[in-house]
Amino acid sequence: MKRIKVMLVDDSAVVRQVVTGLLEGERDVEVIGAVADPLLAMTRMKTEWPDVIVLDIEMPRMDGITFLKKIMGERPTPVVICSTLTEKGAQTTIEAMAAGAVAVITKPKLGLKQYLKDNADDLVNAVRAAARSNVRRIVSSHAPPVIVEKHSASVILPPPGSDAMTRTTQRVVAIGTSTGGTQALEAVLAGLPRVSPGIVVVQHMPEKFTEAFAARLDSICQIEVREARNNDRVIQGQALIAPGGKHMLLRRQGAQYFVEVVDGPLVNRHRPSVDVLFRSVAKCAGPNALGVIMTGMGDDGAAGLLEMRNVGARTLAQDEASCVVFGMPKEAIKRGGVAKTVPLAGIGREIMQELTL
Structure with missing residues (x-):
């Protein structure tokens, strides 16, 4: 079975630790790098290119959007944005999605570790969807809790x-x-x-x-x-x-x-x-x-x-x-x-x- 190679780029050590653990727990996912900023990511990616990048927006030395645009211009790769759930973060994340990101996973400022664990399914599903996505379509066209029961629309209508x-x-x-x-x-x-x-x-x-x-x-x-x-x-x-x-x-x-x-x-x-x-x-x-x-x-x-x-x-x-x-x-x-x-x-x-x- 071919595993999905993931590069995690986030300046939070907690995020890197928790997300790496969650993704490595899946048989079809392999984290090939977890780094604190895009410059470190680019150095690592010279030796091994990921199938999916999980990317924060606000980071030192180079922000996530600049990195995203560079990647999409040089070698289009599926990117999942991991963004803070704030009004300011929303504006920036929309800009990132317009630049070519395929999905967004939210994270709070407080209770971050538990939140990521509680929403592990969303993160893993986003990575899998990104790996299957036709990201070149984005470039050329440019650019939740665990559920126990699956409801139908009848619960609303x-x-x-x-x-x-x-x-x-x-x-x-x-x-x-x-x-x-x-x-x-x-x-x-x-x-x-x-x-x-x-x-x-x-x-x-x-x-x-x-x-x-x-x-x-x-x-x-x-x-x-x-x-x-x-x-x-x-x-x-x-x-x-x-x-x-x-x-x-x-x-x-x-x-x-x-x-x-x-x-x-x-x-x-x-x-x-x-x-x-x-x-x-x-x-x-x-x-x-x-x-x-x-x-x-x-x-x-x-x-x-x-x-x-x-x-x-x-x-x-x-x-x-x-x-x-x-x-x-x-x-x-x-x-x-x-x-x-x-x-x-x-x-x-x-x-x-x-x-x-």
Whole structure:
């Protein structure tokens, strides 16, 4: 069995010790180096190059973003950011993900050792996903607690009703994505004109990070992009990003759509969950909706996209060649929820077709 070679770059001795121990406990992972700053990492990497780099942001001598950009420019390598869960850290981490990082693992300032141990599964899964990712897609396109029970979206949504959906002039686009999704969403949303259908998005991302992510997208897009608030209307020319740590559902009053932001258990190991959004869209918008599932690990969204297709919504999946991780789209295709598979560059065109249907 080929083991995943990991280089850990973090100026905290505690992080290096704990993360090394957690990763070395996995049969398929090998830590080939744990160093305090990027300059030491570059020296070590001259003799052995890692499959995945786990990288802190704020470090002496060279910051993580400078190192990340250097790596992506010289030899693109999957990078998992290990970032402090703060507002300042969120802004910096979003910049790192825009530069090519494939995933983010959060860490607190206090109780760090226990937190990392409690969230070991998230760290290990992120490393494995990164190792399987097509990181060159990021460069060329540029750029939680342990779960005992796996919930479905039914724990958030009310039981299905008998209310039939009728067509209206109001269209809604629902997008779900995970690993690699920050770059994919940037590519899609930045290409949309000011007049575009109302869009609701679930991007798997920790609490505190989605506001900074939405603000960054808003600064580069013609449409308005922001983190969703409870009871926000879904309107043309706007994309609402589900807040990290909350589920987002679509609701309808008459011919108008709005979002509901709610607490609840993790669904498919995530909060927000793509399945929760997609199933609510199936119920409230029916054939007036377009569902898009993009790059990501796991199966979140596959069941919900099938429900959308079954009630007459258009459904798309990002194709394998343009995905960083072809997990979520592959599962949705396997379950029969995808009517059409398109490359990342074609998703914006499909979204704009909603205005002419």
